[in-house]
Amino acid sequence: GGGGAGPGTIAAIVTSLGGGPAAVGIVRLSGPDAAAVAGRYGVALDRDGGVIDEVLVVPMLAPRSYTREDVVELQCHGNDLCLRRVLRACLEAGARLADPAENVSRLISAKSAAAADSALAGIQGGFSALVKSLRSRCIELLTEIEARLDFEDELPPLDLTMLVSKINGMRQEVQDALDTANYDKLLQSGLQVAIIGRPNVGKSSLLNAWSKSERAIVTEIAGTTRDVVEANVSIHGIPITLLDTAGIRETDDIVEKIGEILSWKYSMLHSAYLYNGVERSEAAALGADLIIMTISAVDGWTEDDTKLIEHVLISKKSSGAPVPMVLVINKVDCAPFISGEQFEQFHGVFKKHVQTCAVTGKGISELEKAIIEVKGLEPVPSEGRRWTVNQRQFEQLLRTQQAFTRLESSINEQLPMDFWTIDLREAALALATISGEDISEEVLSSIFSKFCIGK
């Protein structure tokens, strides 16, 4: 077997998982050892020589393949178990798992015309296969429940534990799909991170150290960053826009300006936040996906920090969706320890604490890690589960998810079964909308009545 350093020979499932038992599934190998890894034609053997599955082996050898390297396609039964076992046997025989980008570039857009097209359709089909499978499971459950409503006496009672675990499983699958879609969306649109805090705690320095650019103006005078300053960084390939939210629009005669603002804001608004920034920075902070509240280890937690955080919390409450917050304790080079007791009352507010020195950049990788964790941005699952979900599909997935959630609480609260069917129908309809199937409420009802009568 190959493997080891360099590109080697890669393997991946290129058709959709979750297909029906009758479907054909394809594992594709690409690279110098593709043929060797594929082993014996016609039968796939695992390491112990056990027959995994009847497999049709289709070699497309260089230079006739698109990749200009040997490609071997293993066509087996389309169920997930077979596909995974064939894939694992390939990995055991020396291939390495292709990452999603390779899936597309080396295995798919790759290569032998017709097969490539179908494989590509297969990956895109991964999402529709999931949606289809969920929908048919909904209909199955609906049939079960409606049958109980119609022929209660003739049927054994519903297995509630089974029902609840099935619904919970489906809700989880929809959640995974939403997570994948969210991650895809993030890769395109990125994450907005607002850095807030009193003047002079080191917001601009932090932004500068982070982006290693000079896009923000760093100065010793409090509050001189003009308006909202943006810088772009990336964490694990996710584009992050940092917003430094200090905001004084005019820089001429800074000191005088600051004096004016300080006295005006203090007397009018009693808010540390507002003397530091004007409304635009507040809007930026509130529109962000995540807020980094910066304090200085030198000053510790101050009265102004309390005012600032209270102000943000109130604004956040009125604007609806909660924005996660991370606390950065900066200037740890000057005062290495700051007691958590100082901001104890806000402990629950901050999902994470990170200590930084913006001058040296110390702590910034911890800060990046905290952001990834707080936003739940674990890398997307492999195995080619990479879909692009459009806005319409996303909304219907959410609708499905909400229906499942309601259904679970209807069952928990022991509401009548008619209630359950309403939510299950709602889920089935949302899923049907995604797959573009024209299933009206009426058609659904007739399917159900047919099923029920057949029982």
Ligand code: GDP
């Ligand atoms: P901002 O008003 O919150 O944006 O603060 P700045 O980024 O403008 O920083 C204010 C002052 O603190 C500048 O003199 C910085 O060089 C200094 N500073 C910022 N971060 C640190 C740090 O981690 N350690 C030390 N020693 N000084 C810092």
Ligand code: ZN
């Ligand atoms: Zn600044």
